[in-house]
Amino acid sequence: MQMLFVLMLSIGLMNHVIIIPVLLEIAGRNAWISTVIGLILLVMFLPLVYFPIKQSQQTHIFQWLKENTGAPIAYFIASVTCIYLLIVSIVTLKDTTIMISLFEIFKEAGMRLPIAIGQTLSVVGGLIIGQAAINAGLSGPGTLVVMATSVIATFTLANQSLAGTVSILRFIVLAASSMLGLFGFVASMFFVLIYVANLTSFV
Known part of the structure; x- marks a missing residue:
């Protein structure tokens, strides 16, 4: 059942965060019709x-499928599910990498300009290009919000010379999370904490 809930969560996030807001915006005043139809389909799906x-009695979903449908169908469903989740993680990694790269480019450009103009360029320019990337279908709106928050948070560093190190750690956490999921995120955060704890100050 765990894989079923992961699949449902993935589909729900994909639909409600990315697809449905765009459909409601395009539908305009008639958006309530799609909401009613979606509610009817949900009641039929439950x-x-x-x-x-x-029927499964809380047994593992793969074992339940294997017992009730046979090994070939169970392996086919498991393969399709794994491929789907892999594609979702790859797409998320691609979107996040694009947005991080865009913000990093603008941040590096902003560092070579006067302070007030540079910080404004790095944030506002990244948001404008990010919106263009969303309109072009290269990224999702949720990714833009998360990346903008992450980049703006780097301005709170007391020592801005650490911005480069934070950027590298950001890519490490992103890669570990995309490949290993929640375990990768927790493991990468432990790695960051151990790395920070072992730093030696020469001041």
Whole structure:
């Protein structure tokens, strides 16, 4: 059942965060019709979810599929699910890498300008280019918000010479999280904490 809930969560985030807001914006005043239709489909879908949960008796979903549908179908469904989740993680990694790279380019350009203009250029320019990337389909709006917050947070560093190190650590955490999921995120954060704890100050 764990894989089923992960799949449902992934589909829900993909639909409600990326697809549905765009559809509602395009529909305008008639957006309520799609909401009603979606609610009807949800009510019809709930029994389809409840039935396998009730029949499986909280056993592992792959084992339940193997016992009830046979090994070939179970392996096929497991393969399709793994491929789908892999594609979702790759797309998220691609979107996040594009946005981080854009913000880093603008931040490096802003460092070579006067302070007031440079900081404004690095944030506002990144947001404008990020919006253009969203309109071009290269990234999602949620990715832009997360990356903008991450880049703006680097301006709170007491010593701006650490900005380069933070950028490298950001890529490490991103790569570990995209490949290993929540475990990768926790492991990378432990790595960052151990790295920071072992730093020696020469001041």
